[in-house]
Amino acid sequence: MKRQRLLCLLLLPLLALLPSRETAPALAPTPTGYLALTFDDSPNGAATERLLDGLAARGAHATFFVIGEQIEGQEALLRRMADEGHQIGNHTFTHRRLDNSGAVGRHELERTEELLAATLGGAGYWVRPPWGFASAETLREAATPLVHWSLDTEDWKTRDADKVARLIIDHAQDGDVVLLHDCYESSVDAALAAIDALSARGFAFVTVEELFERMGVAPETGCFYCRPDRLREVR
Secondary structure, eight states: OHHHHHHHHHHHHHHHHSOOSOOOOOOOOOOSEEEEEEEEEEOOHHHHHHHHHHHHHHTOOOEEEEOGGGOTTOHHHHHHHHHTTOEEEEOOSSOOOOTTOHHHHHHHHHHHHHHHHHHHOOOOOOBOOGGGOOOHHHHHHOSSOEEOOSEEOOHHHHOOHHHHHHHHHHHOOTTOEEEEETTOHHHHHHHHHHHHHHHTTTEEEOOHHHHHHHTTOOOOTTOEEEETTEEOOOO
């Protein structure tokens, strides 16, 4: 017995020199690409809530372009968007076209900007013109970047979750800005299905502002972007 104890004592220093079997935690893989899902005509009650639940469960971020007249009564939903890391933008007060709208268009943007500031604080909410219509005058007067899109799902037309999801999955490329609407349940289903499929391929889902940062592009006031590396021309 004494001999066994002595042997153990002699082995202890040697055991301490052996490499540990504990392994370092695995590093998260670097994304193979970044996409910005954008949702127009927001917020929309239960549909938007379900979308936010799905995004949170997947660790994905998105951008919501808000119609000012829909904010009243949905302030808590708007605050949830911001609190969960999503970008919020200005989509006018009544979904009015901004091309050749003059003072009326400016007022539409100002009213929504004021409501967003009152609800969330801050200023300079990026603008998406309704239907993507803007004029050279709109750009000259803009106080923020304007956001178009590089992949139009036409979800408002088909309202088919499978078709919309397949379009995103088959055609989205690194750096794309994808157009959707969170007022349709089919679009919510399509967005979440596309996130699942493309995340498995290594894509990460970020806000439009984050997409600019990832691509190393400094956004400029009054520029109309289809995606960070592509401008939309207007006359």
